[in-house]
Amino acid sequence: MQSKSSKNLAESPKEMTEYYKHLSLFWTDIIHLMSSKPQALTSMGPMRAFATNSKKISVELIEINESLVGFNQYMTEYYKQLSNTWGIAQKKVNQKSPEIPQDVEHIEAMKRIWIDIFDNDFTELFDSKKFGENYGKLVSKELELTKHWNNISNVILQSVNLPSKEEIDEVYKEIHSLKKRVSKLELELKKEKRKNVQ
Amino acid sequence: MYNESNIDPKIIEEVLKFSKNIIEAPKFASAPDEISLEVTPHNVVQEIDKTRLLHYEPITKIKFKTPLLISYALINRFHILDIHPEKSWVKNLLSQGFDIYMLDWGTPTSMDKYLDFDDYVNGYLDSSVEYIKNQSSTEKISLQGYCTGATITTAYATLHPESVKNYIATAPVIDGWKDTTVISNLAKHMDVDKMVETIGNMPPEFMYYCFSVLKPFEQGVEKYVKFFKNIDNKKYVDNFLRVEKWLGDTPPIPGELFKQWIKNIYQDNLLIQNKMYIGKERIDLKKIDMPMFTQVAVGDHLVSPECSMPLHYAVGSNDKTLKLYPTGHVGMIASSLSQKKVLPEMGAWLAKRS
Numbered sequence: 259m260q261s262k263s264s265k266n267l268a269e270s271p272k273e274m275t276e277y278y279k280h281l282s283l284f285w286t287d288i289i290h291l292m293s294s295k296p297q298a299l300t301s302m303g304p305m306r307a308f309a310t311n312s313k314k315i316s317v318e319l320i321e322i323n324e325s326l327v328g329f330n331q332y333m334t335e336y337y338k339q340l341s342n343t344w345g346i347a348q349k350k351v352n353q354k355s356p357e358i359p360q361d362v363e364h365i366e367a368m369k370r371i372w373i374d375i376f377d378n379d380f381t382e383l384f385d386s387k388k389f390g391e392n393y394g395k396l397v398s399k400e401l402e403l404t405k406h407w408n409n410i411s412n413v414i415l416q417s418v419n420l421p422s423k424e425e426i427d428e429v430y431k432e433i434h435s436l437k438k439r440v441s442k443l444e445l446e447l448k449k450e451k452r453k454n455v456q
Numbered sequence: 457m458y459n460e461s462n463i464d465p466k467i468i469e470e471v472l473k474f475s476k477n478i479i480e481a482p483k484f485a486s487a488p489d490e491i492s493l494e495v496t497p498h499n500v501v502q503e504i505d506k507t508r509l510l511h512y513e514p515i516t517k518i519k520f521k522t523p524l525l526i527s528y529a530l531i532n533r534f535h536i537l538d539i540h541p542e543k544s545w546v547k548n549l550l551s552q553g554f555d556i557y558m559l560d561w562g563t564p565t566s567m568d569k570y571l572d573f574d575d576y577v578n579g580y581l582d583s584s585v586e587y588i589k590n591q592s593s594t595e596k597i598s599l600q601g602y603c604t605g606a607t608i609t610t611a612y613a614t615l616h617p618e619s620v621k622n623y624i625a626t627a628p629v630i631d632g633w634k635d636t637t638v639i640s641n642l643a644k645h646m647d648v649d650k651m652v653e654t655i656g657n658m659p660p661e662f663m664y665y666c667f668s669v670l671k672p673f674e675q676g677v678e679k680y681v682k683f684f685k686n687i688d689n690k691k692y693v694d695n696f697l698r699v700e701k702w703l704g705d706t707p708p709i710p711g712e713l714f715k716q717w718i719k720n721i722y723q724d725n726l727l728i729q730n731k732m733y734i735g736k737e738r739i740d741l742k743k744i745d746m747p748m749f750t751q752v753a754v755g756d757h758l759v760s761p762e763c764s765m766p767l768h769y770a771v772g773s774n775d776k777t778l779k780l781y782p783t784g785h786v787g788m789i790a791s792s793l794s795q796k797k798v799l800p801e802m803g804a805w806l807a808k809r810s
Contacts, residue, residue, distance in 0.1 A: 361464035369678075376673040384638040384669045394645030401647070401654045408654070427569075427656075434570035441504070441579050448586055 271327070279320045286313040311413040318406045318413075325402040332396035339389055347379040477687045484687045488701040491694075495538045496547045498558070502587050506562030507580045509587060510534065512550055519553030520810035522621050523592050525584060526558045529603035530713075531663055531706055534560040536789070537602065540698055543790045545799065552803040554810070555592070559584050563707045569656040571710035573717075574735040577611045585612075585619050596621035596746075598806060602789060603627050603759060607721065610767060611734055614743040622809045623744060624802060626751045627759045627785055628767050632722035635763035637756075638669050643722035652711035660706040667703065670757050699786075728766050744771035749805050750778045751788060751798060758785040777805060 290313065351372050359365040383389050412422040421429075502509040526546070528536050537545040537558070549556050559581060564571065588597050599620050601609030606628030613623045632640060651658070668676060686692040709717075726732035732739045750768045752761045761780070768778040779801060783793050 360467075362466045362470055365467065365470075373673045373678050377671050380669075380672050381638060385636075385641050387641075390641045390645035393642060394647060398647045398650055401650050405654050430567050431570050433567065437505070438575060438579065441583070445579075445583055445586065448590075452586075452590060 272324075275320060275324055279317065282316045282320060283313060286316050311416060314413050315410050318409045322403060322406045325399055325406060329396070329399035329403060332392055332399055335392045336396055339383060339392065343379050343383045344376075347376045350375045350379070474684060477684045481684060481687050484690075485693045485697060488697050488704065491697055491701055493535050493539070493698065493701070494541055495535050496541075496544055496550065501557075501591075502584065504580060504583055506564060506568065507584075508560040508562060509584045510558045510560055512546055512556040512558070514555070515547070515550045516553055518555045520555070520807060521592075522594060522596065522598050522810040523555040523557055523588050524549065524598040524600060524806070524810075525588055526556065527581065527599070527601045527605035527609045528558070528561075529605045530561055530608075530709055531604060533702065533705055533707070534558055536702060536786075539702055539790045540695060543792070543795060545789050545794065548795055548799040549803065552799075552807070554803070554806065557584070557588055561707070564657055564710045565708075566656050569652070569711040572712040573608070573611065576608050576713060577615065577734055581608060581612050582616060582619075585616070589619065594621075595619075598622040598624070598810060600624040600626065601628060603785070604629050604717070606630075607717075607727070610727075610741070610744070611732075611739050613746070614739050614741060615734065615737055617743055617745055620746050622747045622749070622806060623773075624749045624751070624806070625764070625767055627753060627756055627788060628750070628764050629721060629759050630770075631725065631728040631763050631766040633725040634760070634766065635722070636760045637758060637763075639666050639758065640722055640760075640763070642666060642669075643718050646718055646723075648715050648718040648723075652715045656711045657708040658711065658714040659708055663706045663709075664704075699790075728770060730770075741767070741770040742772040745773055747775040747809050748773045748777070749802060750776070751802065752778065752780050753783045753785055753788040754780050755783055755787070756785045775809075 351368075354371050354375070355368045359368045408423050412424070415422055496515075497513045498510040499513070500508045501511045526537060528534055538547065541547060546556055546558065561576075561580075585597060585599075589595065596619055599609050599613065599622070601607070601624070603626070606625045607630065609623070610625060610628055610630065613620050629635075632643070683693070683696050686696075720726045720732045724731075727739060728741070730738065730740045730742070748768075748771055750764065752764045754761055756764075765778065768776060779798075781788055781793065781798055783791060783798075788794055788798055
């Protein structure tokens with residue numbers, strides 16, 4: 259027999275995820291608070307930093323599941339579109355060339371028909387709005403998965419006092435900006451020199 | 457019921473020959489990594505960040521005073537225009553007596569994710585033009601752009617018309633909304649902000665995917681069947697492997713540049729509407745007032761003719777020519793047609809104005 263709370267949970271996958279997220283955060287926080295005092299003794303080491311940030315990993319892992327559900331949904335639709343197009347194209351080939359080829363010339367002709375029909379039908383699919391939209395969403399979900407993975411990696415990097423992806427990006431941005439200013443000044447200087455020579 | 461005796465013995469012969477060709481293929485063909493591309497001899501005359509300015513050694517007497525700088529597609533390597541000695545765009549122009557430079561965009565790394573249109577147009581390309589002007593003691597040079605490289609040169613020609621004597625646009629990517637290719641459909645539905653924020657540069661693997669959906673059965677199946685059927689044809693195999701090596705060697709594209717590209721060209725189509733900004737400057741195609749030559753391939757399935765041709769009508773030049781060729785995107789620049797028709801016509805046009 260199901261309890262009232264588990265019945266409610268089963269009503270919506272989103273609510274279920276939220277519930278488990280809360281459950282995980284609650285226990286991670288409580289355990290962290292209970293155990294943080296002895297850990298403070300080793301506050302300079304990686305385990306302390308990792309323990310402090312470990313709940314971020316829990317959150318990311320739970321959210322990964324949400325992204326994974328979406329990813330699977332769009333991935334299923336992606337293969338459904340490919341498989342439907344394959345079926346339709348194969349029917350067209352069968353209608354155009356119903357007999358089994360029995361000589362080399364016939365095989366070549368049939369191969370040409372097969373390639374032309376399949377290329378046309380698949381190009382039509384790849385060019386369609388429904389494919390473009392679904393593929394865009396599929397890539398978007400894949401990027402969300404990557405982002406969660408990046409966030410988990412950041413926790414591990416921070417636990418050993420290494421810069422996170424965002425911090426490295428900031429450095430790249432600053433270098434880019436400085437290089438751009440220097441390059442523009444150098445180019446202006448070259449142009450001025452040439453004008454003066456003339 | 458099917459009668460076995462009806463099978464043409466030639467079919468068995470063909471199947472056996474094909475199997476033998478597959479087994480013996482390594483004897484006849486090099487691995488793509490072992491192939492030396494034999495690019496036309498050149499000197500690296502300037503290096504900025506990862507870019508290199510290449511100056512090709514003349515193979516005949518230089519007949520024309522104005523040098524030509526070529527900007528190739530950012531998704532390729534510089535040898536796309538120098539893929540085979542017999543089909544080399546660069547070599548053909550050298551043999552016509554032109555002084556040729558090429559801007560090699562190099563291989564961006566994660567550190568280059570913030571490079572944008574401004575860096576490419578007003579940085580790398582402008583620095584190269586300045587270098588050539590200094591070396592050749594000329595005030596203006598001729599400029600040619602191919603594919604996405606032509607989008608960069610088009611922007612340059614609007615912002616620095618005083619430096620461009622003649623402009624040649626070969627299969628330029630200009631009007632994204634009119635582009636009827638599969639790539640344009642994928643680009644229109646892309647969450648490019650999320651992509652760049654998450655992965656930085658546009659990875660080559662994603663480009664491979666985009667190419668693989670173009671004529672998937674002709675390019676993904678039939679092409680390789682033909683390769684194994686012709687495995688004992690040295691010329692065919694050599695050419696096939698060179699093209700394959702080139703196709704499989706796509707550099708990443710800097711994230712910011714890619715983002716601007718997808719948004720400004722394919723999603724919002726700002727370039728052709730004269731609403732695109734590079735740095736703080738607006739790109740107004742009417743400012744292209746120098747002689748202009750546009751080359752379009754009618755069978756182009758990477759950049760459709762409808763995407764390229766609007767440039768011809770949008771510029772302010774009085775002296776402008778639009779040429780259509782019955783070939784595809786790569787066929788226009790690396791085929792016997794390009795050697796026999798495309799390049800001689802371009803050379804004749806350029807010679808009159810150089």
